[in-house]
Amino acid sequence: MTSSEKVVETVIAGNYAEMETEGKSKDIKSKVSNFFWHGGSVYDAWFSCASNQVAQVLLTLPYSFSQLGMMSGILFQLFYGLMGSWTAYIISVLYVEYRTRKEREKVDFRNHVIQWFEVLDGLLGKHWRNVGLAFNCTFLLFGSVIQLIACASNIYYINDNLDKRTWTYIFGACCATTVFIPSFHNYRIWSFLGLVMTTYTAWYLTVASLLHGQVEGVMHSGPTKLVLYFTGATNILYTFGGHAVTVEIMHAMWKPQKFKAIYLLATLYVLTLTLPSAAAVYWAFGDMLLNHSNAFSLLPRSPFRDMAVVLMLIHQFITFGFACTPLYFVWEKAIGMHECKSLCKRAAARLPVVIPIWFLAIVFPFFGPINSTVGSLLVSFTVYIIPALAHIFTFRSASARENAVNQPSKYVGRWVGTCIINIFIVVWVLIVGFGFGGWASMINFVHQIDTFGLFTKCYQCPPQLPPSSSPPNFFNATAPLPPPTANLTHPHRP
Numbered sequence: 001m002t003s004s005e006k007v008v009e010t011v012i013a014g015n016y017a018e019m020e021t022e023g024k025s026k027d028i029k030s031k032v033s034n035f036f037w038h039g040g041s042v043y044d045a046w047f048s049c050a051s052n053q054v055a056q057v058l059l060t061l062p063y064s065f066s067q068l069g070m071m072s073g074i075l076f077q078l079f080y081g082l083m084g085s086w087t088a089y090i091i092s093v094l095y096v097e098y099r100t101r102k103e104r105e106k107v108d109f110r111n112h113v114i115q116w117f118e119v120l121d122g123l124l125g126k127h128w129r130n131v132g133l134a135f136n137c138t139f140l141l142f143g144s145v146i147q148l149i150a151c152a153s154n155i156y157y158i159n160d161n162l163d164k165r166t167w168t169y170i171f172g173a174c175c176a177t178t179v180f181i182p183s184f185h186n187y188r189i190w191s192f193l194g195l196v197m198t199t200y201t202a203w204y205l206t207v208a209s210l211l212h213g214q215v216e217g218v219m220h221s222g223p224t225k226l227v228l229y230f231t232g233a234t235n236i237l238y239t240f241g242g243h244a245v246t247v248e249i250m251h252a253m254w255k256p257q258k259f260k261a262i263y264l265l266a267t268l269y270v271l272t273l274t275l276p277s278a279a280a281v282y283w284a285f286g287d288m289l290l291n292h293s294n295a296f297s298l299l300p301r302s303p304f305r306d307m308a309v310v311l312m313l314i315h316q317f318i319t320f321g322f323a324c325t326p327l328y329f330v331w332e333k334a335i336g337m338h339e340c341k342s343l344c345k346r347a348a349a350r351l352p353v354v355i356p357i358w359f360l361a362i363v364f365p366f367f368g369p370i371n372s373t374v375g376s377l378l379v380s381f382t383v384y385i386i387p388a389l390a391h392i393f394t395f396r397s398a399s400a401r402e403n404a405v406n407q408p409s410k411y412v413g414r415w416v417g418t419c420i421i422n423i424f425i426v427v428w429v430l431i432v433g434f435g436f437g438g439w440a441s442m443i444n445f446v447h448q449i450d451t452f453g454l455f456t457k458c459y460q461c462p463p464q465l466p467p468s469s470s471p472p473n474f475f476n477a478t479a480p481l482p483p484p485t486a487n488l489t490h491p492h493r494p
Helices: 003-012 028-037 042-053 057-068 070-104 116-124 126-155 164-180 188-212 226-239 243-251 262-291 303-335 343-363 369-394 398-402 414-452
Strands: none
Touching (some): 042 188, 042 262, 057 070, 057 226, 070 116, 070 262, 070 414, 116 126, 116 243, 116 369, 126 164, 126 243, 126 303, 164 343, 188 262, 188 303, 226 369, 226 414, 243 303, 243 369, 303 343, 369 414
């Protein structure tokens, strides 16, 4: 097969009849529905990637800065942002390779959503499929759990009449409504709104912290201990590991082969949100963040903060759907409902997926520390080590490299440079992310269990204070709520 024939095959990948709408007459209702509901463009994919990447971690990054220190916090964000963009690119290359091979065999994906474990199965066999499926599903399961925990943690700063566990019950029921969203193809308006919401929240955190100014006697002592340092680093690893849903986002595109640089562009935008907000909050509050994993807890109550909380709640609902939708697909395929055309039947079949997520969010409500644990034990393999190794083994033979749909760019050193980068990622993440990060995050996570216990009713809730006669103002520099009595980040202290 000539290279021109390969290009033609690549271009037609994903150009399906039910996705393409050009040239068809439609009434106004259909056009409006398609505008808000049916998204498959490059812009839709960018919004999905950016919106999914920066969610509740925006509120925990200042906590990570207090563990890492300002300079290390900035450098790790840049480093892991670049590393995440590379592995997202690698995943996109493997997806296009798999899909093109299958379409040459006349396989029809019109009623089937391709997932990462199927890409591994088609390219490398069932053992890779099983490993990829286990890590991917476990990560997405706990990713959904984290969004649910974040919902309860955030709403508490608006209404503390109910404890966080009760709020988890309520938001678990709300998030269960995501079973009615068929696929990532239908997240167009939600992705756009989600990014607008996190943009507002990030700049609220930045401006509010700068106007608040530094608290009296502020200290910036980080990094002080290896446990804290690697716990903070793995939270940032988790932050830029949101590309576990890359395959599903690509499959929702009309032209999946155009995905290549989308995740990098999304990451560059996300860095304009995460770097200023985390740096500003850490500058203002310093070591106080060590006992406040949610940045909202340190900023004074105001209409602006309440607006940020509400917007983050809505966005966490959207991100819950992003993390849970691939799990819905896996479950549908397991019970034979994936190609069912009835939305209501598919929604009913998906409901059992939400139950373990709901339960785990109640068992482990440790907002902040759970991010680092998931980052070190699951994200490290799911979106860094496995994709890099899969690319190496898929194109290990000369014939596979010669016939590859996507040839590596000369700017990364062609095949040799690509292999070196992949090996570096595997070694780095295995040692620093999984090894040191796993050790540190597990020590911290176990300490949360020892301090608060499982099923804790209100994690990191401050003592209830009598209501103030007048609510604080956005520009009010009053002292924040007192920290909890337990020292959450120094496991050696009682």
